[in-house]
Amino acid sequence: xxxxxxxxxxxxxxxxxxxxxxxxxxxxxxxxxxxxxxxxxxxxxxxxxxxxxxxxxxxxxxxxxxxxxxxxxxxxxxxxxxxxxxxxxxxxxxxxxxxxxxxxxxxxxxxxxxxxxxxxxxxxxxxxxxxxxxxxxxxxxxxxxxxxxxxxxxxxxxxxxxxxxxxxxxxxxxxxxxxxxxxxxxxxxxxxxxxxxxxxxxxxxxxxxxxxxxxxxxxxxxxxxxxxxxxxxxxxxxxxxxxxxxxxxxxxxxxxxxxxxxxxxxxxxxxxxxxxxxxxxxxxxxx
Amino acid sequence: xxxxxxxxxxxxxxxxxxxxxxxxxxxxxxxxxxxxxxxxxxxxxxxxxxxxxxxxxxxxxxxxxxxxxxxxxxxxxxxxxxxxxxxxxxxxxxxxxxxxxxxxxxxxxxxxxxxxxxxxxxxxxxxxxxxxxxxxxxxxxxxxxxxxxxxxxxxxxxxxxxxxxxxxxxxxxxxxxxxxxxxxxxxxxxxxxxxxxxxxxxxxxxxxxxxxxxxxxxxxxxxxxxxx
Numbered sequence: 374x375x376x377x378x379x380x381x382x383x384x385x386x387x388x389x390x391x392x393x394x395x396x397x398x399x400x401x402x403x404x405x406x407x408x409x410x411x412x413x414x415x416x417x418x419x420x421x422x423x424x425x426x427x428x429x430x431x432x433x434x435x436x437x438x439x440x441x442x443x444x445x446x447x448x449x450x451x452x453x454x455x456x457x458x459x460x461x462x463x464x465x466x467x468x469x470x471x472x473x474x475x476x477x478x479x480x481x482x483x484x485x486x487x488x489x490x491x492x493x494x495x496x497x498x499x500x501x502x503x504x505x506x507x508x509x510x511x512x513x514x515x516x517x518x519x520x521x522x523x524x525x526x527x528x529x530x531x532x533x534x535x536x537x538x539x540x541x542x543x544x545x546x547x548x549x550x551x552x553x554x555x556x557x558x559x560x561x562x563x564x565x566x567x568x569x570x571x572x573x574x575x576x577x578x579x580x581x582x583x584x585x586x587x588x589x590x591x592x593x594x595x596x597x598x599x600x601x602x603x604x605x606x607x608x609x610x611x612x613x614x615x616x617x618x619x620x621x622x623x624x625x626x627x628x629x630x631x632x633x634x635x636x637x638x639x640x641x642x643x644x645x646x647x648x649x650x651x652x653x654x655x656x657x658x659x660x
Numbered sequence: 661x662x663x664x665x666x667x668x669x670x671x672x673x674x675x676x677x678x679x680x681x682x683x684x685x686x687x688x689x690x691x692x693x694x695x696x697x698x699x700x701x702x703x704x705x706x707x708x709x710x711x712x713x714x715x716x717x718x719x720x721x722x723x724x725x726x727x728x729x730x731x732x733x734x735x736x737x738x739x740x741x742x743x744x745x746x747x748x749x750x751x752x753x754x755x756x757x758x759x760x761x762x763x764x765x766x767x768x769x770x771x772x773x774x775x776x777x778x779x780x781x782x783x784x785x786x787x788x789x790x791x792x793x794x795x796x797x798x799x800x801x802x803x804x805x806x807x808x809x810x811x812x813x814x815x816x817x818x819x820x821x822x823x824x825x826x827x828x829x830x831x832x833x834x835x836x837x838x839x840x841x842x843x844x845x846x847x848x849x850x851x852x853x854x855x856x857x858x859x860x861x862x863x864x865x866x867x868x869x870x871x872x873x874x875x876x877x878x879x880x881x882x883x884x885x886x887x888x
Contacts, residue, residue: 455740456737457736
């Protein structure tokens, strides 16, 4: 559905993307993970044809991106982090503009608003919507055209957990209906919940890729089991027959408070690979 | 062409809720009606307020509204959404320009209600030409500005020069000598004569130069900045 080979992009003398290869299969959610400034938005802008690139090849719907027709582009839905809505217009009027541009019947507007939980706010001006509702209005805008490919740039950035969960459900529903989703995020929990495949982007290079669970297993060097006992003591046991016996004994004696395997999260894998925290910049921003 | 109509439709809906732009279109036609009917002084030239406010309207409303609309769309990133929905830059600019021109012409139609019927086509022709030049200048400012604040700081001096210089030229000969190079002053001269026969080649030349400069500036601005 989307493929890229050796994409390089520089702004003045700074190389932003270096040799990016991608192959995204239809009906999958692909997550591009990386800290702010890693090049995620630049890559989306290149793949969606908004930005040129220095070298490499990008194909969407098996066509070079610069040869996409107007009809092809109508099958692509894009929600960028910084995209706005028309503040003075109601939710319905916001969607009517794009229904007119895409030639979508107005009956789809009500469906899109209902799907995104905005049916009760249909007549409300966009300026009176909360941040989460604005994000859902943007989603309604891209959902309304029933795209084959959905590009979502940080779709839940800065949203509360409830809205985030709601948006996750909407994205998963889209994937289940056959839509291919390309999503960027610096939230590794989000990537683990949503993505069939992720690529870790750091300083313009993909440092690793694969299914989230597969990546975490691959970097499970410690292979330990961490137990927190009711006494407050923490113990780590390496995988093995001896440990199994000890764990069994501790459980039988009712001493175990919590038990976890040492399998890393995507974030710890990212730190191991790059020495950077995925959300470091965000933490600074909200500090 | 459908996208041009979509932009016009969007602007019509938006303007009814955008008081700062709406007031630009309403203020001068309303003032003209009120002043022409309320004030009558001895020795006051016929249709004094209509002609005075028409030139100010021509230099102010299209320029400020075109710049405000484009810069607001850039600031709020709605313009980028339109571009990604496959609306071409020329479709957007033509849509905004046509919308501003139509509303300004509607305002000019209201201002023309006090004129003799025979003068109306000439008056509207003069206003239409002035609106086109002002829209091109407003679009230049909108394209150059990344946000509304920058646009305001640019269009206020430009608008003051073009809309007030013809009025000041009525009271000061030195200002008149400078103001005559502006399209608004030349269009005021044409409006005073109110006939096609009275048009001087000098006026045509100055208007043409102004129009060519405004359009050239528009293309330079667009080539350098695009709609990003």
